[in-house]
Amino acid sequence: MIALGVNIDHVATLRQARGTRYPDPIEAAFVAERAGADAITAHLREDRRHIQDRDIEILSQILQTRLNLEMAVEEGVLRIAERLSPSDCCLVPERRAELSTEGGLDVAGQMPRIKEACQRLAKAGVRVSLFVDPDPFQLEAAAETGAPVVELHTGRYANAPDTAKRLEELGLIGSAVNFAESLGLQVNAGHGLDYHNVQAIAAIQGIRELNIGHAIVSHAVFSGLGAAVTEMKRLMLEAHG
Numbered sequence: 001m002i003a004l005g006v007n008i009d010h011v012a013t014l015r016q017a018r019g020t021r022y023p024d025p026i027e028a029a030f031v032a033e034r035a036g037a038d039a040i041t042a043h044l045r046e047d048r049r050h051i052q053d054r055d056i057e058i059l060s061q062i063l064q065t066r067l068n069l070e071m072a073v074e075e076g077v078l079r080i081a082e083r084l085s086p087s088d089c090c091l092v093p094e095r096r097a098e099l100s101t102e103g104g105l106d107v108a109g110q111m112p113r114i115k116e117a118c119q120r121l122a123k124a125g126v127r128v129s130l131f132v133d134p135d136p137f138q139l140e141a142a143a144e145t146g147a148p149v150v151e152l153h154t155g156r157y158a159n160a161p162d163t164a165k166r167l168e169e170l171g172l173i174g175s176a177v178n179f180a181e182s183l184g185l186q187v188n189a190g191h192g193l194d195y196h197n198v199q200a201i202a203a204i205q206g207i208r209e210l211n212i213g214h215a216i217v218s219h220a221v222f223s224g225l226g227a228a229v230t231e232m233k234r235l236m237l238e239a240h241g
């Protein structure tokens with residue numbers, strides 16, 4: 001079985017574009033759950049460009065599935081996560097200037113800081129995931145932090161300029177899944193996955209969950225969010241078996 005975490009960030013992007021109350025990410029979460037989402041992912045960025053504190057407060061109380069709170073290792077958001085104790089937190093890198101997440105977290109280069117954040121979140125009852133590149137060096141560091149889950153960054157695969165490069169990145173991801181499993185880590189994946197590139201990733205048996213947002217919200221503009229979620233889940237289950 002493979003799970004789908006629907007990232008609702010870009011419903012909030014549309015809301016923030018005009019500063020209105022709509023579209024409400026909370027309604028999006030309800031629709032996504034009814035359509036087959038196994039979890040709702042939301043990224044509370046330090047710059048609050050889309051998801052707001054109010055969204056996370058409400059999501060933490062009303063979801064029927066699981067809240068996966070994506071966050072940087074930033075004291076303010078860390079304290080929110082400790083207080084709300086979502087089911088999952090995924091630690092991601094952030095740069096204000098970035099359009100979207102550009103790469104995996106450099107766990108190896110900041111081990112004490114990441115380890116301390118993992119310990120604080122685990123103490124608050126949160127299952128911690130580290131968003132890392134499919135890089136054995138980073139995976140070993142992730143295992144050393146005590147975090148039980150990693151989410152492999154699939155951006156280089158998704159944005160590959162040609163088939164040869166895409167297959168090369170797919171091979172790196174497959175090897176990373178096997179290595180991460182050998183370290184005892186649960187393996188998720190995400191970033192840049194869409195209706196055309198998802199099945200090759202979903203077919204990798206060691207992957208437990210995919211977090212997908214931008215492509216689903218984009219598809220929803222034309223087909224509705226429920227249909228967009230249902231179709232993505234169908235593609236994933238068809239590929240995973």
Ligand SMILES: CC(=O)[C@@H](O)[C@H](O)COP(=O)(O)O
Binds near residue numbers: 010043211
């Ligand atoms: C970590 C990741 O790949 C995404 O979930 C992240 O949320 C992207 O950030 P934006 O949603 O702000 O594009």
Ligand SMILES: NCC(=O)COP(=O)(O)O
Binds near residue numbers: 041191193212215
């Ligand atoms: N961690 C990946 C995620 O939650 C969604 O990323 P994207 O599908 O919006 O690129």
